[in-house]
Amino acid sequence: MSASKKTAWAVAAAVLLPFVTAAPAAHADGKDGKDKQPKPPAVMSKVGGPLLSRPGTQVQLGAGAPVLPKELSGRSWIVADAESGQILAAHNAHWRLAPASTLKMLFADTLLPKFSNKTQNHLVTTEDLAGIGSGSSLVGIKEKQSYSVRDLWLGVFLRSGNDAVHVLTSMNGGLQQTVADMNDQAAELQALDTHVVSPDGYDAPLQVSSAYDLTLIARHGMQNADFRTYAATSRAAFPGEAKPGKKRETFEIQNTNRLLTGDIGVAPYPGIAGVKNGNTTHAGATFTGVAERNGRVLLVTVMNPSSNEQHAVYREAARLLDWGFAASGKVTPVGELVPPRSARTAPTTGTVPAPGKNHPQEPAHAAAHAAERSGGVGIALAIAGGVLVLLAAGVFLVNRRWPLAASAGRRRRSPSPESPESQESQESPGTPEPKDSADVTP
Numbered sequence: 001m002s003a004s005k006k007t008a009w010a011v012a013a014a015v016l017l018p019f020v021t022a023a024p025a026a027h028a029d030g031k032d033g034k035d036k037q038p039k040p041p042a043v044m045s046k047v048g049g050p051l052l053s054r055p056g057t058q059v060q061l062g063a064g065a066p067v068l069p070k071e072l073s074g075r076s077w078i079v080a081d082a083e084s085g086q087i088l089a090a091h092n093a094h095w096r097l098a099p100a101s102t103l104k105m106l107f108a109d110t111l112l113p114k115f116s117n118k119t120q121n122h123l124v125t126t127e128d129l130a131g132i133g134s135g136s137s138l139v140g141i142k143e144k145q146s147y148s149v150r151d152l153w154l155g156v157f158l159r160s161g162n163d164a165v166h167v168l169t170s171m172n173g174g175l176q177q178t179v180a181d182m183n184d185q186a187a188e189l190q191a192l193d194t195h196v197v198s199p200d201g202y203d204a205p206l207q208v209s210s211a212y213d214l215t216l217i218a219r220h221g222m223q224n225a226d227f228r229t230y231a232a233t234s235r236a237a238f239p240g241e242a243k244p245g246k247k248r249e250t251f252e253i254q255n256t257n258r259l260l261t262g263d264i265g266v267a268p269y270p271g272i273a274g275v276k277n278g279n280t281t282h283a284g285a286t287f288t289g290v291a292e293r294n295g296r297v298l299l300v301t302v303m304n305p306s307s308n309e310q311h312a313v314y315r316e317a318a319r320l321l322d323w324g325f326a327a328s329g330k331v332t333p334v335g336e337l338v339p340p341r342s343a344r345t346a347p348t349t350g351t352v353p354a355p356g357k358n359h360p361q362e363p364a365h366a367a368a369h370a371a372e373r374s375g376g377v378g379i380a381l382a383i384a385g386g387v388l389v390l391l392a393a394g395v396f397l398v399n400r401r402w403p404l405a406a407s408a409g410r411r412r413r414s415p416s417p418e419s420p421e422s423q424e425s426q427e428s429p430g431t432p433e434p435k436d437s438a439d440v441t442p
Contacts, residue, residue, distance in 0.1 A: 037306065038075070044094035047192055048212060049335030052093040058334040059089035065330035069319040073307040075284075076211040077316070079324040082219055082290060082297040086333035088324050090211070093335070096193045097303050099209035100278025101137070101160045102286045103201035106194065106209075108156060108230070109221040110185040111172055116226060118150035128170040129163055133202040136162035139253060142241055151239055157230035158255045159238075160278065165200040175199070188341050191216050203282045211301040216337050218275045218288045218299055231274030231290075234261045258314045259289055266311045269318050277313070285313035291321050298324045 040055040051058045059068060068089060076092040087093070123146045132138075139154075139161030141147060147167070155164030169178045178199050186194040193210035194217075201207075209217075221227045237250040255261050257277045259269040271291040278286040284304035291298055300320045305312040 040075070040092040040095040044092070045192060045210075045212075047094070047190060048087065048338055049333075052087070052090055052212060052335040055092055055095075057089070057091045058093070060332035060334060061327075062330045062332060065327045066323060069316075069323055071307070071309070071319060072316055073305040073312065074302040074316055075306070076301075076303040077320060078211040078215050078299075078301050079320050080215055080219075080299045080337055081324075081328065081333075082222075082299045085219070085337035087335040087337065088298075088327060088331050088333060089320075090334055093212040094193055094210050095303075096208040096210055098203060098207065098280065098283035098286075099194075099201055099214060099303075100203075100280040100283035100286045101201040102214050102276045102278045102288050102301075103194075103196065103199070103207070103209060104156055104160065104165065104278075105214065105217045105221050105276045105288065106182050106186060106191070106196065107165060107168075107178075107199045107201075108153070108227055109189075109217055109224070110182045111168055111178070112153070112221075112224055112226055114172065115149045115153075115168060118148060118153075118226075120149045121146045122149070122152070122167065122171055124167055125170075128167045130166075131175070132162050132166055133198075133200075136200070136202060137256075138163045139238060140240075140251075141167060145239070145242055147239060153226070153230050154233065154236045154238060154253065157274070157276070158233060158236060158253050160256055160276075162200040162202060169199050186213070186217075189213075189216055189220055190338055190341055201278055201280070201283075203280045211303050212337075214286075214288045214303075215299050215301045218290060218301075219337055220340070222275070222290065228273070231276070232260075257287075257289070258311060259287075259318060263311065266314050269321065279313075287313045287317050289317050289321070293325045296325065296328055298328070300324065 042055060044053045044055070046053040057068065061067070072091070074091065076095045076097060078090045078093050079088045080086065081088065124141055124143050126143050129141065129143055137160045139159040141152075141155065141161065141163040152164045152168050155161035156168070169175055172178045172181065179196050182196040182199060183194075186192075186196065191209070191213035193208065194213045195206055195208055197204035197207040222231070234255050236253055238253045240249040240251055242248045255274075257272075257274060258266045259272045260274060262268040269289070269291055271293050273290050273292070275288045275290055284306075286301075286303045288299070288301040291300075298321055300317050302313050302317045302320065305316050307316070309315055
């Protein structure tokens with residue numbers, strides 16, 4: 001895909017978004033204008049802190065802190081402490097970009113509470129599968145076949161199956177209802193850079209998110225036990241086509257998140273537990289991940305790296321995680337992941353500061369995001385539990401204990417129909433990254 005097309009798409013999204021009232025000036029980065037790569041806006045959202053509104057890299061190194069990795073080419077990225085919500089470093093954190101299938105995190109965060117009964121079955125109709133974008137990533141759902149809710153969610157998380165998303169969308173009342181629900185949830189989380197058009201993340205005009213929002217959404221989603229389990233699943237058995245008089249066969253599906261499952265040239269990242277990867281023409285490669293090391297849990301998001309390095313989005317995410325674990329406690333945070341809107345509705349009393357007031361980098365109007373958690377698998381498999389949002393005397397309280405759910409080095413598999421782990425992959429190790437839409441470039 002040409003740089004000019006990418007530029008046009010990014011500019012159109014920024015200008016035409018319903019909640020954007022004026023197109024911000026482009027940031028020149030001090031160059032002579034010959035660089036055709038799109039530039040971030042000169043001023044972006046201040047949600048989470050004023051430093052995050054600035055283009056370029058934001059980091060405040062303290063004594064003994066390592067410098068950031070040199071090999072970073074993502075248009076936007078962020079490293080955050082999943083427990084405290086502090087942002088250790090960021091690069092164009094609020095740049096509104098195409099999210100690809102990382103948007104499925106918001107889809108799951110929105111719909112999982114509605115469809116949490118894993119054994120509920122649904123008979124797929126032709127209408128359920130209508131409108132799937134050409135070339136979409138699919139898990140292999142067939143019409144006139146029944147699938148459990150668990151099967152469908154495995155298809156969403158592991159194979160990034162747009163067919164599974166469309167079936168769940170139909171079960172939720174259709175496209176219009178689901179898009180409205182997702183946009184409402186984004187507003188509740190104060191993921192204000194996010195605008196949903198297609199629930200599966202398939203490229204669509206005006207559909208955008210940001211590294212900040214995707215990190216925030218992942219943190220909130222990981223508060224849901226089912227979300228955590230599906231995100232940490234590397235492989236699972238998926239139902240094949242049922243045939244009269246024969247036992248229904250299954251086939252294995254594998255998670256397309258290479259930091260979870262590994263691939264040629266990419267080793268599984270120690271302590272990783274997802275969360276979601278994506279790849280489309282307009283978005284490029286995108287990835288949000290969560291990992292645990294020595295009791296500390298970090299979230300990282302990388303959007304659209306320009307490097308020609310194979311699996312660049314995973315390699316850059318791994319570098320940022322390595323840096324974050326080494327730098328934790330040695331940097332001054334440049335911002336924070338703010339609490340949800342509903343967490344700020346209770347009146348404050350006496351001299352107790354309102355939520356967010358104890359963070360000087362957060363403007364008064366900006367406190368608004370999800371305070372919740374993520375998990376780790378590898379050295380420590382999944383983080384069970386997370387941040388509890390409590391309002392007591394008007395104070396936003398966070399439970400910072402992240403108990404580990406499983407032991408070291410173990411990858412989630414599906415030994416029984418009740419354990420949600422695995423996935424069919426339409427790729428094999430060493431094959432090109434699967435895309436979420438058809439008009440993709442190799």
